[in-house]
Amino acid sequence: MSKTFLTDMFFDELNSSVLDIDKAETLPPLCYTDAGFFEFEKKALFDKEWLCVGRVDWIPNPGDFYTSEIIDEPIVVVHDRDGTIRAMSSVCQHRAMLVAEGSGNTRTFTCPYHHWIYNLKGELINAPAMEKTCDFHKEESSLPVFKLEIWHGFIFINFNDDAEPLTPRLAALEPILANYDIENAEGPVPDRNIKYEFSWKVMFENNNDGYHANKLHQGEFHDYIPSDLAEFPEQLPENTAGFFRTNGTLHKDASFNPTQKALMPVFPKLTEEERNRMAFANLPPTLSLVLTSDAVIYLILRADGPESHKLDLGVLFAKGAMDDPEFDNKMEMVLERALDINAQDVHVDELVQIGLRSRFAKRGRYSWQEGAQRQFNTWLVPRYRAHWEDIKQQAAVGE
Structure with a gap:
């Protein structure tokens, strides 16, 4: 188990991942592959966060x-x-x-x-x-x-009995989620315990990434949600437990199914602006939400190793949607497109994980369309640095 990253130099170098997007670079590949780093990450993140x-x-x-x-x-x-x-x-x-x-x-x-x-x-x-x-x-x-x-109907736990309350630290997400009434939404039984052989961070980044959408998913899968219509909030509260981005659509009530338009009832409180965009909300290290005008897709990521995790995948609709006699047929159409897109994403994530193990993997640079990756880094890096400081302090006390 490598611990070669436990140096001031390593954690100082992480600061370049939280620079403005035009200057920032990706996290070191070691953060996605190394067993020692995963043990460090469990204490830095999973033992402390919701x-x-x-x-x-x-x-x-x-x-x-x-x-x-x-x-x-x-x-x-x-x-x-x-x-x-x-x-x-x-x-x-x-x-x-x-x-x-x-x-x-x-x-x-x-x-x-x-x-x-x-x-x-x-x-x-x-x-x-x-x-x-x-x-x-x-x-x-x-x-x-x-x-x-x-x-919003999601259950969060914390292994730390002294953890700060979660809800006040999610205030920045409330304007984005409020009109979906997620707490009262309904959906079929989720698909649970899906096993993936790549880092939870690889999938979390893919969930956040609008840059790849019209490249990997080009054509009828995603062209109606152009990557160049992505928007990122300029500033989020320093102590936020989540972040978000929005993406404009080429037509109203765009949704992920073969018709490219809402099949299920539109969430009744949505504004015109909300019906002409999609939103993506993220609560690391475990929850990603994709919000369309007629569906909220949720992904619960459960890390179980440096290069693997399990996923619980579900979808929520406006209350009453499941009473429609055609619900099962519509759901089949939703699943058809979701599975097609997911297969493309999973294949890429598997290959990214292989690439991250390579001696030639390096810290790359970001496009402006990858602003959510910098948001993710801005959440991760301070927590990594804080735990490193804790380790140094404990070592000093023990001397």
């Missing part, structure tokens, strides 16, 4: 639960019978067996190994044959419960 792990509508009823994992941490999210949404470690506090798999509805979580039983609050309520164990107290063996926030 992580999207799903949506409230995945667990609509009391007792509903689903499982997930990110950076090798197994998680169970449950709708408690008192109405509370709760996220916990699904690791039994006895011998580390997982107490939940998949999804379903339950009254308790029972470890299948030794039948320790936890309630939906994570409290241990039964531990068979432990009466002869000295100084064993059930109340000391609860499942760890994570700090949780719900934002």
Whole structure:
């Protein structure tokens, strides 16, 4: 595991990635490939930032639960019978067996190994044959419960109990999302646990990238959303937890399907301006949103290695859209185009990951149409630098 990047010089060089777009350069390839850097990144980002792990509508009823994992941490999210949404470690506090798999509805979580039983609050309520164990107290063996926030129906957790609240740090995104009413939107069951063999950052950058749209997806897939109509906010708050871009369209209510126009009901509160553009909102390191006039596509990225991650992919429509007798047929058309575009993106991402391993991979320069990549860097680099300073301070204390 390489730690050669743990130098002041390396982190000072990252500053060039947050310069103005006409001067900025990409992150070093090592940031996408190196196992040691991923271990550093887990502490710099994933142990401190808010992580999207799903949506409230995945667990609509009391007792509903689903499982997930990110950076090798197994998680169970449950709708408690008192109405509370709760996220916990699904690791039994006895011998580390997982107490939940998949999804379903339950009254308790029972470890299948030794039948320790936890309630939906994570409290241990039964531990068979432990009466002869000295100084064993059930109340000391609860499942760890994570700090949780719900934002527009998305469930976020934080492994850091002292983390600042998420919602106030997303104020810059509210004007972009407000009229989509995402909290009350509806959609079919998402496609979960899609495994990709490339870095989560490679996919996050691809999700942000308007520069490639009319090149890779040229023709009927994307030409009605020209890359040269991309716009980026001039300034975002320094402590923002998310960023966005917009992209004008050649016709009103453009959408990703073979007709190139909205098939589903248009979100009723959208303005004329919003119906003549698309928006892309990003909450690293886990959530990307693509907003069209009739659909919101969400991508939840769950890193599990330096060069791999899992994806939960879903789409949301205006409330009532699924009542349309033609919904299934329309959904097929939406999926047809989405899968075509996704196949092109995934193929490119796989090849980018191969290229990043090369001795000839270098730090490149950006087009103005890649402004969202600089936004991403502006989120990443200060967090990398802050953790490096923490490491140096801890080392100094230990001397």
